[in-house]
Each structure stands twice: as structure tokens, then as C-alpha cells.
Amino acid sequence: EETTAKRKDAHLDLCATGDVEPGQNSTLLECVKLVHCAMPEMAVEDVDLSTDFLGKRLRAPLLITGMTGGTERAAQVNRDLATLAERHGLAFGVGSQRAMGEAPERASTFQVRDVAPTMALLGNIGLYQAAQMGVDGVRRLAEAIGADAMALHLNAGQELTQPEGDRDFRGGYAVVEGLVRAFGERLMVKETGCGIGPEVARRLKELGVRNLDVSGLGGTSWVRVEQLRASGQLAELGSEYSSWGIPTAAATVTVRRAVGSEVKLVASGGVRTGLEVAKVLALGADLGGMALPLFRAQQAGGLEGAEKALQLILAGLKQAFVLTGSRSCAELRRKPVVMMGELKDWLAAL
Ligand code: FNR
Numbered sequence: 001e002e003t004t005a006k007r008k009d010a011h012l013d014l015c016a017t018g019d020v021e022p023g024q025n026s027t028l029l030e031c032v033k034l035v036h037c038a039m040p041e042m043a044v045e046d047v048d049l050s051t052d053f054l055g056k057r058l059r060a061p062l063l064i065t066g067m068t069g070g071t072e073r074a075a076q077v078n079r080d081l082a083t084l085a086e087r088h089g090l091a092f093g094v095g096s097q098r099a100m101g102e103a104p105e106r107a108s109t110f111q112v113r114d115v116a117p118t119m120a121l122l123g124n125i126g127l128y129q130a131a132q133m134g135v136d137g138v139r140r141l142a143e144a145i146g147a148d149a150m151a152l153h154l155n156a157g158q159e160l161t162q163p164e165g166d167r168d169f170r171g172g173y174a175v176v177e178g179l180v181r182a183f184g185e186r187l188m189v190k191e192t193g194c195g196i197g198p199e200v201a202r203r204l205k206e207l208g209v210r211n212l213d214v215s216g217l218g219g220t221s222w223v224r225v226e227q228l229r230a231s232g233q234l235a236e237l238g239s240e241y242s243s244w245g246i247p248t249a250a251a252t253v254t255v256r257r258a259v260g261s262e263v264k265l266v267a268s269g270g271v272r273t274g275l276e277v278a279k280v281l282a283l284g285a286d287l288g289g290m291a292l293p294l295f296r297a298q299q300a301g302g303l304e305g306a307e308k309a310l311q312l313i314l315a316g317l318k319q320a321f322v323l324t325g326s327r328s329c330a331e332l333r334r335k336p337v338v339m340m341g342e343l344k345d346w347l348a349a350l
Contacts (some may be wrong), residue, residue, distance in 0.1 A: 003164070004099050005106075008070050012077075014225050015067075015292060016299045027218030027248040027270035031343035032279045035336050037325035047321040048328045049314075050089075053264060053287060054148045054186070054211070056120045059089025060314060061281060061329055063289040065190070065213065065268050066124035066151055070099030075109035080303040081294055082112035084310055086119045091287070093122035093151055097141045098129045113146045122188060123147035127154055128166050131175045135182045142183075149186040149211065152179060157194045157245065161226035161238040173207060180208040191215035192222050193269050195246030198258035198350055205259045212265055213289055214255055217245030219270030220292045245269075249283060250346035253339070256284030274316020281329055282337045 049060040064081050068074035078094055085092035094110045123142040130138050142150045159165035179187050188211035189204050195216035227238025248269040267280035268289025277288035297309035326332035
């Protein structure tokens with residue numbers, strides 16, 4: 001049980017200051033252009049960013065994706081970012097609740113309902129931990145924090161770079177099937193920076209999954225995080241694979257095409273600005289998702305640091321709505337999008 005907490009602390013340190021976003025990686029959002037409207041005929045205050053998610057009405061299409069819990073430092077991150085999400089009507093996820101299953105006294109580090117009573121809240125557990133604890137165990141994790149839904153994370157790339165990581169990835173769809181029976185529309189399946197592609201998305205939808213977060217390549221790389229902690233062969237493999245994954249822009253377009261409109265689609269992984277949130281919405285996502293930028297802002301400046309970072313993101317997002325002449329998320333979704341370069345290669349193959 002100590003190893004999980006220690007590993008999480010090392011992860012937070014690396015994510016706070018380390019080189020965890022390999023410079024050669026890209027979301028391919030630079031291959032996406034929205035089209036300027038010279039005569040918007042609207043005011044900034046006419047922009048309505050609201051959207052439905054997990055049975056709640058968000059005031060902006062943004063999810064702060066699951067990061068942490070289990071230690072005192074992690075508890076502060078959760079409380080600050082949940083406070084921010086409640087204040088601005090965003091959705092928020094805690095990090096892997098594995099530590100909570102192992103040591104129930106750590107539960108308090110995942111509790112945010114006192115500061116965020118109405119916010120859309122996601123619990124979090126890894127696919128293989130979910131298999132081990134069973135459906136009832138996962139349900140207890142969700143109930144213990146008053147979550148609206150549970151996020152199940154996929155991270156095969158990271159596991160293969162961890163000395164203590166999983167090496168057997170069989171039986172994953174069966175686990176998802178059991179969780180769908182228990183959680184229904186209150187289940188989300190997410191990646192952690194290597195992306196979900198259209199084939200996997202289609203199978204998950206057939207099993208009844210109604211919320212997906214592609215979490216594609218181009219932002220935080222968990223293979224890189226593990227590479228920085230590894231030595232010997234694993235460090236070599238981490239370096240070899242730290243650019244592995246489906247870029248966020250390619251995952252967003254192809255997953256939306258594969259699953260149609262019944263699935264709520266979050267696009268995260270290297271989304272860094274309001275304009276980039278607008279781009280993923282125009283590509284077909286219902287929400288943009290962000291982890292690292294808000295974590296870093298919180299680490300550097302606490303709640304008010306994160307508040308400033310978020311205000312810039314929301315201002316950039318509104319500006320994209322005005323400059324494309326879009327009053328709502330639905331209107332932005334219908335606007336033309338230019339897709340260029342390498343993104344077109346991905347779309348031709350997928
Ligand atoms: C993460 N991420 C993550 N995901 C998950 O499902 N469970 C977890 O416990 C964690 N832990 C975690 C810690 C920290 C510090 C970071 C930065 C990220 C992954 C996260 O939710 C997201 O999928 C990726 O980080 C990609 O988004 P960004 O960081 O590029 O915006």
C-alpha cells in the first residue's frame with residue numbers, strides 16, 4: 001500500500017516540473033483551422049457555452065480530467081480544482097481511487113463534495129484494478145465520494161513502462177460489460193494520453209458505454225513519466241515509446257464518426273487553450289478536457305493561480321465562438337473546419 005502512495009507522489013513531482021510533454025509529440029490541432037467570420041453580428045455576452053453532461057447542465061464545455069488523490073498534497077489539488085469547477089460550472093474528476101481501496105483512511109483526500117456540492121463529479125479507477133475489486137468494489141468507490149459517474153482509465157502504454165506494471169491485458173471488454181450493467185450511462189471510459197481509436201470506441205459503444213474521453217497523444221505522456229523514473233531496459237523502451245499514440249485531433253474526428261451522436265465525447269490530451277477547446281468542439285467533441293495545465297497552475301499559484309489560468313482559457317474559448325459567429329456549442333459544431341497535413345494522413349488510414 002505504501003508503494004502506491006509513494007509512486008503517486010513521484011508522479012506529481014514529475015508532472016509539476018518535469019519534461020512530461022515530449023516536444024516531438026503533437027495533438028495535430030495545429031492542422032485544424034476554424035473559419036473567421038468578419039461580421040459576427042453578436043456580442044461576447046451572447047455566447048452561451050452551456051452543455052449537458054452526466055445529467056447536469058455545465059456552464060462551459062470543459063472537464064478537468066482525473067489526476068490525483070491519496071496524499072495530503074493530492075487532497076489540496078482536488079479541493080482547489082473542484083472549487084474552481086464548482087465556481088465556473090465545469091465538470092471535474094478525481095484521480096485513481098486505487099489508493100482508497102488499499103487504505104480506506106485515505107478516502108478524505110478524494111472528498112470534494114463539501115466544496116463542490118453541485119458539480120458534475122467523476123470517480124476514477126484503472127481497468128485492471130476494477131477487474132480485481134469487482135463491480136461492487138467500484139460502486140463503493142463511486143458512492144464513497146458522491147460521484148455522478150465513474151471513469152475507467154486505460155493505460156497499457158504506461159503499464160508496459162512500469163516495472164510493477166501489468167503485462168496481461170486480456171479480458172478488458174468483459175470488465176467493461178460488467179461495469180456497464182452496474183453503472184449504465186454513469187460510466188466513462190478514458191485513455192490517459194495514448195488515445196482511443198475508432199475500433200475500440202465502436203466496441204465500447206456496442207457494449208453500452210455512453211461517455212468516452214479519447215485522451216490522445218500530444219500532451220502529458222505517461223510513458224515519458226515512467227521513462228523518467230525507470231532505469232535500464234524500461235528507460236530505453238520508455239524513450240522508444242514516448243511518442244506512441246493517436247493524436248488527439250485524429251482520435252476526436254474518427255471516434256465521433258465511429259460512435260455517432262449517442263455517445264458523449266470528451267477530447268483531452270494536450271488541449272491547452274480556449275481556442276484549442278473550440279477546435280475539438282468543432283471536430284465533434286461535446287467537451288474539451290484538461291489535466292496538466294490546471295494542475296501546474298494550481299501547484300504554482302494555488303486556487304487563485306488556477307483561477308487565472310482558467311479565466312484565460314474561457315476568454316479564449318468565447319473569442320473563438322464570436323469570431324466564428326457561434327452563439328452556442330451546437331452552432332459551433334455545425335461550422336466548417338479546415339483539416340490539413342498530417343491529420344489528413346491519419347483520417348485516410350482510420
Ligand atoms: C493524470 N491522468 C490520470 N488519468 C486517470 O485516469 N487517472 C489518474 O489517476 C491520472 N493521474 C494523473 C496525474 C497527473 C498529475 C496528470 C497530469 C494526469 C491523465 C489525465 O487525466 C489525462 O488523461 C492526460 O494527462 C492528458 O491530458 P493533459 O494532461 O495532456 O491535459
